Amino acid sequence: MTLERWTTRAIDQLSGPTREAFVLDPIETIRSMGISVRAVDSLAESRQDGGMCDGVSYLSDGVVLYAPTDGSRRENFTVAHELGHWLVEHDDAILDWVANRDESSVALETLCDRIAQRLLLPDDLIDSIVSNPVRAQNILDLYAGSAASRPAAAIAVASRLKGLGAIVIIDRPSRSITSSSVVPDPELGWPKIYPWRGQQVDAAHTLVHMNSGDSLTRRSFWRSSWDKREDFYIDAVADDRRIYAVLADADLWKVEPMPVLTDRAWDTRLEGSVFCCGMQRAVRGYPCSKCQQYFCPKCGNCRCTRERADEELCITCNTLTRSHLLVNGQCEMCA
Incomplete structure (x- = not known):
């Protein structure tokens, strides 16, 4: 099963x-x-x-x-x-x-x-609250109707998003993304430009100028840290502390009478996963040529570098030895 x-x-x-x-x-x-x-x-x-x-x-x-x-x-x-x-x-x-x-x-x-x-967040509860197409207000409604956290509610809403898009929660005072659930394109995969957790939203972006109680639905953009940008359709609401937004590649909310399709840059790196720093993590990139393990996005280590980080040189014979086996800096042969 x-x-x-x-x-x-x-x-x-x-x-x-x-x-x-x-x-x-x-x-x-x-x-x-x-x-x-x-x-x-x-x-x-x-x-x-x-x-x-x-x-x-x-x-x-x-x-x-x-x-x-x-x-x-x-x-x-x-x-x-x-x-x-x-x-x-x-x-x-x-x-x-x-x-x-x-x-x-x-x-x-x-x-x-x-x-x-x-x-x-059982499926029947999600289905009863999340609209088609999804809206940013669905996150708040799902949060209010359950004991789940806001990020968990955002993930649940993202599970109902069709096509390329993302659900983000933004901390208003810092303009920092505290939660991001990206839904790749079912055929083309991940775009090169998308919102990620910890990213600070562009100060010129219309989202960060929303006040508590505001809502908007419009065509806008998303900018990467290296100043590249792509267009997205956005539906968003704001409360006293946070901004909740749905980003979509398609015009889900009929913002424009005749949406203009634009070419989007796609990330062609490999997709994989790695268990490191206490949890399983999804990664994009290329694995280490020696151990064939992906590099952890948190600590940057593959299996090779993680094992080497746990080794030290014996102060007498300069042999690499696991740190916990050294006695006063010496390996068991020299101690």
Whole structure:
């Protein structure tokens, strides 16, 4: 079976009323199942890469711990992920599937992430809220109608976007993109110019001049950091803190009576994935010629450089040795 079917099988262990309650109050719903759920501040202090230490389960004891996130719904995804572990543990067939994967730990975490997403934002809820064509207001409506975070709601809206486009959330004071979900063209792949997380939006862009409560739908542009630009159709809304925007290659909202088609530059680099810095990451580029692994977009390492980073020269014989095997700077042969 596919990952999607295993996800469905895991979720089907929960009754319909339990799944419905989980959408609005994940923590209390898990507690109603007899599982203890507690916030632990020390988990927040020891986070790595924004998510690796957000939660931990002691399933045999029926306990889930999570890092509290004041003013955010991040913790809801954390507890949903830990419930995913609980559901997997209660189905031998799913456990067998995970154990038979080449990278079983990655498969398990990926499966639990998918379970969490489906629990917080089930397909029927998305279908009932997201319009056709999608609109920026759908993000706010989905956020208001669930316990999911704004980025999770944006990802869900992006899943209903047809053709090339992107869903972005922009922090108004800094003009920085805090969330970006890009949908590549189904045939041509990724464009060379698209919004990415952490990018600061051009000060001249009409989006950053929106005030709280404003909305707009128009043809505009997106500019890369090297000053190249491409046209996009944009639908956007703003609240007190953020701007939510849908970018589309096609004129989904009938902005122009006769849309003018323009040539777009496409990224021809290879697509792949790499497990590094605590998580599986999608990457574009070319793998290392030696280890054939893609370079991590966070730390820049492939398998070769990551292994070399963990080695030091023995101060006596100058032999490369794993750092943890050195004693006072010497390898075991010289110590």
